[in-house]
Amino acid sequence: LGVAFRSILDYRTRAERAWEGARRFAEETLGDPDDLWGVIVAIPEEDWLARKRQYGLHFLVQGHARVWRIAQGMVQAWGGDARRIWSRQSPATVLDRLNALRVGPQIACMIVGALMDTGLLSGSGDVKADLHVRRVLGRVLTGEMLSETEATELTRTINPGNPWAVDGPLYSLGKDLCRARAPYCEKCDLSRECRFAEDQ
Numbered sequence: 001l002g003v004a005f006r007s008i009l010d011y012r013t014r015a016e017r018a019w020e021g022a023r024r025f026a027e028e029t030l031g032d033p034d035d036l037w038g039v040i041v042a043i044p045e046e047d048w049l050a051r052k053r054q055y056g057l058h059f060l061v062q063g064h065a066r067v068w069r070i071a072q073g074m075v076q077a078w079g080g081d082a083r084r085i086w087s088r089q090s091p092a093t094v095l096d097r098l099n100a101l102r103v104g105p106q107i108a109c110m111i112v113g114a115l116m117d118t119g120l121l122s123g124s125g126d127v128k129a130d131l132h133v134r135r136v137l138g139r140v141l142t143g144e145m146l147s148e149t150e151a152t153e154l155t156r157t158i159n160p161g162n163p164w165a166v167d168g169p170l171y172s173l174g175k176d177l178c179r180a181r182a183p184y185c186e187k188c189d190l191s192r193e194c195r196f197a198e199d200q
């Protein structure tokens with residue numbers, strides 16, 4: 001299943017839920033077609049919108065609708081072959097192309113990062129400044145959640161060579177220990193430097 005398709009569903013929902021929904025839809029509902037984007041666009045938009053519940057791709061109407069819109073852009077601009085977006089390109093170019101498809105700025109960063117992780121792109125990229133990343137960084141530094149911009153800029157100073165490299169550790173920390181409610185500070189390696197933990 002393509003990284004771009006999985007990632008665009010990681011929109012205002014839990015990553016695990018989004019990725020499982022993407023897999024189920026592509027493999028079980030559509031039969032794992034080679035031309036996934038083309039198959040989606042071949043469904044008239046109004047039919048697509050009417051099948052939100054049947055497809056079970058995203059719990060939000062907006063989240064469901066944007067899949068069709070992005071698929072349309074993918075077919076029009078790239079012939080439905082997402083690999084053409086990143087083949088032999090720099091991360092900055094890929095980011096521009098993804099932003100032109102309006103996948104969302106944070107999801108664009110995540111796709112670039114995932115492509116670097118899998119060796120399909122080389123270079124550096126920004127974190128996906130999601131709730132976990134913003135919460136961990138914010139709590140450590142100020143005790144409060146950072147904005148997307150603040151978190152992105154901060155990771156550029158933490159690891160200027162490749163800010164994306166800190167995305168995974170921050171995401172995991174936010175998901176496993178630094179939970180929104182009742183974080184496990186006693187188990188966290190950052191507890192001695194963390195403003196939030198200090199204030200508790």
Ligand code: SF4
Pocket residue numbers: 136139140177178179183184185186188189190191192194195196197
């Ligand atoms: S010490 Fe607590 S609040 Fe601070 S980063 Fe770790 S889990 Fe989060």
